[in-house]
Amino acid sequence: MFNWIKEKAKKFKNWIIFFVLGTGVVLAAGEIISNEIPVNLQLKCNKDKIIESREVDWIIQKEDGTFENRGKIKNYDYISNIKVENAGYKFKTGEQYSNVRKIIKTGNKTTLDLFVGDHYFKDENGDVFEIEQGATTTIEAFNELTKDTIIDEISKLFIKKALAVDYYAGAGDGIVVSPDSSSWDTIHDGATGNGVYATNAEDNLYIYKGTNYTLHRFFFPIDTSALPDTATIDSATFYAYNREKAATDTQTSYHYFRLVKTFQASNTTLGVDDFNDCGYDSGNETSGRAQYLPVAGAPDKTYASVTAGAYNNYILNATGRGWISKTGYTKLGVRSGLDCDDVPVQQDKNLYLRHYNSEETGTDKDPYISITYTEGGGGEVEKKKADQQTMIDY
Numbered sequence: 304m305f306n307w308i309k310e311k312a313k314k315f316k317n318w319i320i321f322f323v324l325g326t327g328v329v330l331a332a333g334e335i336i337s338n339e340i341p342v343n344l345q346l347k348c349n350k351d352k353i354i355e356s357r358e359v360d361w362i363i364q365k366e367d368g369t370f371e372n373r374g375k376i377k378n379y380d381y382i383s384n385i386k387v388e389n390a391g392y393k394f395k396t397g398e399q400y401s402n403v404r405k406i407i408k409t410g411n412k413t414t415l416d417l418f419v420g421d422h423y424f425k426d427e428n429g430d431v432f433e434i435e436q437g438a439t440t441t442i443e444a445f446n447e448l449t450k451d452t453i454i455d456e457i458s459k460l461f462i463k464k465a466l467a468v469d470y471y472a473g474a475g476d477g478i479v480v481s482p483d484s485s486s487w488d489t490i491h492d493g494a495t496g497n498g499v500y501a502t503n504a505e506d507n508l509y510i511y512k513g514t515n516y517t518l519h520r521f522f523f524p525i526d527t528s529a530l531p532d533t534a535t536i537d538s539a540t541f542y543a544y545n546r547e548k549a550a551t552d553t554q555t556s557y558h559y560f561r562l563v564k565t566f567q568a569s570n571t572t573l574g575v576d577d578f579n580d581c582g583y584d585s586g587n588e589t590s591g592r593a594q595y596l597p598v599a600g601a602p603d604k605t606y607a608s609v610t611a612g613a614y615n616n617y618i619l620n621a622t623g624r625g626w627i628s629k630t631g632y633t634k635l636g637v638r639s640g641l642d643c644d645d646v647p648v649q650q651d652k653n654l655y656l657r658h659y660n661s662e663e664t665g666t667d668k669d670p671y672i673s674i675t676y677t678e679g680g681g682g683e684v685e686k687k688k689a690d691q692q693t694m695i696d697y
């Protein structure tokens with residue numbers, strides 16, 4: 304059997320070498336093509352470090368709140384050279400990707416912080432590196448810079464790539480924009496949005512009325528499967544870093560932000576059909592209910608209490624804690640008070656806050672959830688000395 308494979312490989316290798324020579328002749332006979340890519344369009348990593356890529360719209364938000372689409376670009380995630388020290392504890396046995404931000408053990412309680420999307424990669428030597436999400440370049444530059452050379456094609460046949468093939472980015476945070484209409488009911492109660500932004504480093508939770516209404520809804524899917532299946536959730540807080548806020552609308556009793564449960568179809572991206580899957584009304588914990596008054600997963604955050612340049616925290620109530628999944632994704636969202644209470648924003652007025660997404664460079668502004676739990680499902684917990692305290696951090 305082995306000899307047969309070796310023989311086949313030898314024949315294939317010979318064929319490849321022939322192919323190289325053949326191609327060389329063709330190239331030599333053809334035009335000389337310039338492959339120079341401008342510095343700003345170069346990849347931020349070796350092409351082998353790219354773990355996920357997708358084509359997205361390049362959207363610019365203008366002063367008046369409207370958007371300009373400048374066409375398709377390439378958006379990609381990659382394993383950076385930023386090495387994380389003493390980070391082995393972030394990984395479960397056999398795991399290569401992790402979204403665990405921090406673990407703190409105090410007595411029989413464990414606090415587990417989890418990022419939106421995987422943030423760390425562990426190589427075959429056990430070294431851990433940060434994953435950067437949302438780098439961009441043009442489609443043409445990306446294709447040129449990542450195209451496999453013939454030597455790569457050969458090596459692929461004989462060398463097992465270090466990267467896992469079953470990686471899921473889990474970076475489906477972002478916003479879905481309402482349908483475009485001058486009727487508040489049409490946009491607020493709409494089933495399908497007019498646009499999706501799942502790969503921006505930051506997004507506005509925007510409500511505005513110009514000729515038409517614009518209304519955004521925020522989505523934050525978080526893989527919480529690292530929680531033990533027997534965990535009893537004691538407390539949980541969701542953190543989203545706020546860059547800025549603004550309100551020219553004067554209906555101040557509706558100037559708040561609410562944590563809701565979402566039902567986005569994919570954990571790793573957003574679709575226009577998700578627009579009405581951000582929140583559900585009492586007694587109807589299912590998708591397609593966003594037009595009704597949404598159940599709150601935490602005390603509402605008043606506009607006045609939101610601090611620019613700091614994390615906004617939503618301390619989950621019993622209902623919100625019940626949304627936490629121990630086996631998959633916990634799907635959270637944020638909506639504004641005008642949207643929740645179905646109150647149209649005033650003509651030429653706005654209300655918004657601006658949160659960073661997982662795609663923001665680095666990790667210090669990324670959204671995450673912090674969960675404190677006790678293992679054992681509420682049964683007899685392991686007895687430990689009261690003064691025994693261990694803290695693991697990076």
Ligand SMILES: [Ca+2]
Binds near residue numbers: 474476502660661662
């Ligand atoms: Ca995202």
Ligand SMILES: [Ca+2]
Binds near residue numbers: 576579590591
């Ligand atoms: Ca839907």
Ligand SMILES: [Ca+2]
Binds near residue numbers: 661662664665
């Ligand atoms: Ca980030």
